[in-house]
Amino acid sequence: PNVHNLEYMSLIYFVGDNPAPLRGADVSNALIELLTITKWGMLDFLVMDMPPGIGDAILDLIRLVKRLEFLIVTTPSLLAFETVKKQVSLLCELKMPLIGLVENMKLDRATGIAVETEELGIKYLGTIPFDPEVEEAIGNTSKLLDTAFAQKIQKIAEVIILSKMRDP
Incomplete structure (x- = not known):
């Protein structure tokens, strides 16, 4: 499709x-x-x-x-981030390129995941806030593309694409 x-x-x-x-x-x-x-x-x-x-x-x-190349996506849970740490450790051990990390479904302004990500030496690409409009937009592509969720994904994608153009 x-x-x-x-x-x-x-x-x-x-x-x-x-x-x-x-x-x-x-x-x-x-x-x-x-x-x-x-x-x-x-x-x-x-x-x-x-x-x-x-x-x-x-x-x-x-x-x-x-x-x-790997783009890691995690929820804003420090418990979930423990799995991310293990995944990143193995990917680094295997010398796999890491594009960065995106924090998905973020509800507040807490910075724990961003700090932890930087401590791992991974680029923190940003957050995608929890957006209740996404559920209502499922099945309607135009409506989905108008959500804050889609706009944030587009910004993160642009950052990734621009970095790939600079460092192919």
Whole structure:
């Protein structure tokens, strides 16, 4: 599918409304199939939304995809950030490039995640505030693009793209 010049693919097209509890080799096989059967065409970027932490899917991506870079997205929970620390540690150990970190669904002005991110030596790219309008906009692309959520994502994407243009 292509929406507003953005091509995307989802496992949902394979499983429909059925639950898809994948484990171990099934996760790897689904990921490999998704990557190989999809006709991506010429892409500037391929963004993949992956489950948190380090599991088979991430390790498979590292093994299969060349020129891979990671953008870490976390919630504003210091508990969730413990998983991020482990993920970053492994990615650094594997010498995987890290684009930076985005704090998603932020509700207040707390700076704990930003400070922790900088202490890890990762670029803190900003926050995406919790936006209740997103739920109402699901299914309506134009309305979704008008949300504060979408505008913030666009700003963060511009920062990433500009940094890639400066340091290809």
